[in-house]
Amino acid sequence: MAQLTLRIITPERIALDEPVVSVRLPGVDGSIGVLPRHAPMIAALDFGVLSYTRPGGTEGRIFVSGGFAEVRGDTLRVISRAGEKPEEIDESRAREAEKRARERLAQRGSAATVSEVDFLRAEAALRRALMRLRAKELR
Numbered sequence: 001m002a003q004l005t006l007r008i009i010t011p012e013r014i015a016l017d018e019p020v021v022s023v024r025l026p027g028v029d030g031s032i033g034v035l036p037r038h039a040p041m042i043a044a045l046d047f048g049v050l051s052y053t054r055p056g057g058t059e060g061r062i063f064v065s066g067g068f069a070e071v072r073g074d075t076l077r078v079i080s081r082a083g084e085k086p087e088e089i090d091e092s093r094a095r096e097a098e099k100r101a102r103e104r105l106a107q108r109g110s111a112a113t114v115s116e117v118d119f120l121r122a123e124a125a126l127r128r129a130l131m132r133l134r135a136k137e138l139r
């Protein structure tokens with residue numbers, strides 16, 4: 001069966017380097033499917049869950065935090081701020097981040113001191129937390 005190598009690179013490490021038969025990526029303009037022999041591609045990524053199928057048929061999931069995906073030859077390279085497998089995600093940290101973000105967003109419309117930029121940051125932090133919980137199948 002045709003395969004491609006999925007390599008996920010973060011500032012600290014190579015989070016994943018595995019042969020796969022299909023990948024679904026969270027693109028900024030929607031979900032992107034990549035199969036072996038895909039045309040060369042560069043796409044911007046959103047925060048979200050990247051899912052893939054191994055040659056044996058088992059599925060894998062990994063949380064990615066934005067960045068870029070590049071397909072060249074038989075390699076799909078992802079460069080992202082984070083690449084976390086479900087077992088690497090700290091659930092309580094994600095729940096704390098969710099709580100902080102929700103508290104900040106709840107001040108919208110009431111506190112004149114909190115800027116719009118802070119709300120945008122809180123919204124992004126909330127989405128990261130929810131996607132981490134989804135990668136762990138807790139959402």
Ligand code: ATP
Nearest residue numbers: 065082083084088089090091093094097125128132
């Ligand atoms: P927090 O507010 O908890 O720091 P964040 O979404 O702002 O979360 P990021 O800036 O996306 O965090 O990531 C910073 C670093 O912390 C990355 O190396 C990322 O992998 C790691 N990280 C963040 N949250 C978690 C988590 N819940 N479990 C494991 N690693 C995490």
